[in-house]
Amino acid sequence: MLITGTLLLPDERKGGHAVRLSTGSLLVRDGRIAELREGEPAGTPDLGGDDALILPGFIDAHVHLPQFDSIGADGMELLEWLERVVYPAEARWADPDFAGAMALRACRQLASFGTTGIAAYLTVHHESSLAAARAVEAFGLRAVVGQTLMDREAPAELTRPAMQLLAEADAFVESLAGRPRIRAAVTPRFAVACTPELLAGAGAIAKRTGSPVQTHLAETEAECRRVAELFGGTPYAEVYDRAGLLGDRTILGHGIRLDEADRATLARTRSVVAHCPTANTFLRAGSMDRAGLRRAGVRLALGSDVAGGPDRSMVRVARAMLETAKARGDTPPAAADCWRQITAGNADALGWTDSGRITPTAWADLVVVAPDVPWRDAPDPPARLLYAWDDRWITATLAAGRLVYTRA
Ligand SMILES: [Zn+2]
Structure with missing residues (x-):
């Protein structure tokens, strides 16, 4: 398959930490980018064309597939919202058929927004989580997914004894082993809903299997208070560190209320904080100190956190x-940094060196875009594209070289 247009490429002059735009063509073969040519393209493209913009597929580093029908339940603080909105939605996943079908629906929606890679939470239900994982894999997204683990402070129908959950988490890792596009993450929901025994067991599984870890960290004040009560005042990041859950494959959602010691713990363990700005605004959780975390050497990713994020x-x-x-009064990231964050930046955070970038041998996870505003001669083209962005510009999304969305 030949794809032509203006390509969003990593900018090696800046150590690959920025992006540049260049006319060129891509040859896609066996799900990967086989060739990349810059300059005027030759041949009739299968996708794209002179006016097309070709972007790496977007990566969402923190999202909840069971929550896609729960967007916009407003006016609650996190813990109340979990109890009244999220837990009832997740309870519906008791039925594996429902879970598989809903995961597929969520994948279709994500592809229509240009997302081709996800780090996603499922639910506490083992069979349903497996059904959802199979649906994600069949659809074609690149994914890290986890059965969500909870053994307290959640409805009885969504909690299980720690021993059962650990056996299931182990089996979940085992059943996704060796797949090219999907991987299991050990996923204790957050310290409020997990006993120390469950957290330590989860940490042991992650260590033994080398699996990624997903959990939530320091999103709201009430949550942090509850964690302090439950863990005898142990700092929140240290609760996870003591359980062996921190490391360079760990993605922690939010990280808003972190003191210097917490930040040092995260930096030392090379853990990643998934910044979820739309969710933080929606649930009025506060705002993450991105600049401060960066200064402290904490690795960062970016996530939608649907349905906390609308x-x-x-x-x-x-x-x-x-x-x-900007609202915090910090120096904002450049628009080019924003594009990099949702592509190669999030890929790096997830340890995906062959995703999120348009480069030979990388997965052909691509978004074909037709902007309806002049952008090539804008003072800052990435900024023009970011601020004028319209999802209707997306004409096609490819996951591993396969069309997973085309605009009608
Ligand atoms: Zn979340």
């Missing part, structure tokens, strides 16, 4: 990241 588009989440920094 927006499924990673482009709008990236814009919210920029606007959050």
Whole structure:
């Protein structure tokens, strides 16, 4: 398959930490980018064309597939929202058929917004989590997914004894082993809903199997208070560190209320904080100190956190990241940094060296875009594209070289 247009490429002059735009063509073979040529393209493209913009597929580093029908339940603080909105939605996943079908629906929506890679939470239900994982894999997204583990402070129908959950988490890792596009993450929901025994067991599984870890960290004040009560005042990041859950494959959602010691713990363990600015605004959780965390050497990713975050588009989440920094009075990231964050930046955070970038041998996870605003001669083309962004510009999304969305 030949794809031509203006390509969003990593900018090696800046150590690959920025992006540049260049006319060129891509040859896609066996799900990967086989060839990349810059300059005027030759041949009739299968996708794209002179006016097309070709972007790496977007990556969402923190999202909840069972919550896609729960967007916009407003007016509650986190713990109340979990109890009244999220837990009832997750209880519906007791039925594996429902879970598989809903995961597929969520994948279709994500692809229509240009997302081709996810780090996603499922539910506590083992069979349903497996059904959802199979649906994600069959659809074609690149994914890290986890059965969510909870053994307290949640409805009885969504909690299980720690021993059972640990056996299931182990089996979940085992059943996704060796797959090219999907991987299991050990996923204790957060310290409030997990006993020390469950957290330590989860840490042991992650260590033994080398699996990624997903959990939530320091999103709201009430949550942090509860963690302090439950863990005898142990600092929140240290609760996870003591359980062996921190490391360079660990993605922690939010990280808003972190003191210097917490930040040092995260930096030392090379853990990643998934910044979720749209969710933080929606649940009025506060705003993450992105600049401060960066200064402390904490690795960062970006996530939609649907349905805490109402927006499924990673482009709008990236814009919210920029606007959050502005509202805090911090130096905001450049628009080019925003594009990099939702592509190669999030890929790096997830340890995916062959995703999120348009480069030979990388997965052909691509978004074909037809902007309806002049952008090539804008003073800052990435900024024009970011601020004027319209999902209707997406004409096609490819996951591993396969069309997973085309605009009608
Ligand atoms: Zn979340």
